[in-house]
Amino acid sequence: MKRLAICPGTFDPITNGHIDIVLRSLRIFDEIIVAVAKNPRKRPLFSLEKRIELIKESLKDTDNIIIEPFDSLLVDYVSSRKGIAIVRGLRAVSDFEYELQMALLNRKLAPHIETVFMMPSEEYSFLSSTMVKEIAAYGGSVQELVPPPVEKALKEVFQKES
Secondary structure, three states: OEEEEEEEOOOOOOOOOHEEEEEEOOOOEEEEEEEOOOOOHHHHHOOOHHHHHHHHHHOOOOEEEEEEEEEEOHHHHHOOOOOOOEEEHHHHHHHHHHHHHHHHHHHHHOOEEEEEEEEHHHOOOOOHEEEEEHHHHHHOOOOOOOOOOOHHHHHHHHHHOO
């Protein structure tokens, strides 16, 4: 039986930190679904379709990864895909407090689904999509922070706004 894990997020945009967590998750699981949350409460820079496109382009040379949207309770989505785990990245103690609450709530709702916390590689421990967007908005280089398709898309968005 395949060990399938779900790596959920808004991914607005996907960063090298996200990519790092997804690729390292493949050492533990046979297949990973990068589940892109619609999340209308957040005001994403990129549409859901564009975020999925950027993730597909960024991970196009990697096997055993599926990228798809979801718009439901996470544990319901994981169950519907027959996943055994949710993979979450933790950058700092502040992430841990929120993620622990979510993991415990998810365990209450679906005890058969585990949550796996992964620390990012050191070079990405500070990285967030919010920071990347801010750097790009002010014309800074995000070349070492995001995959090339994302860098290009950010340049296009912020050049239009100038």
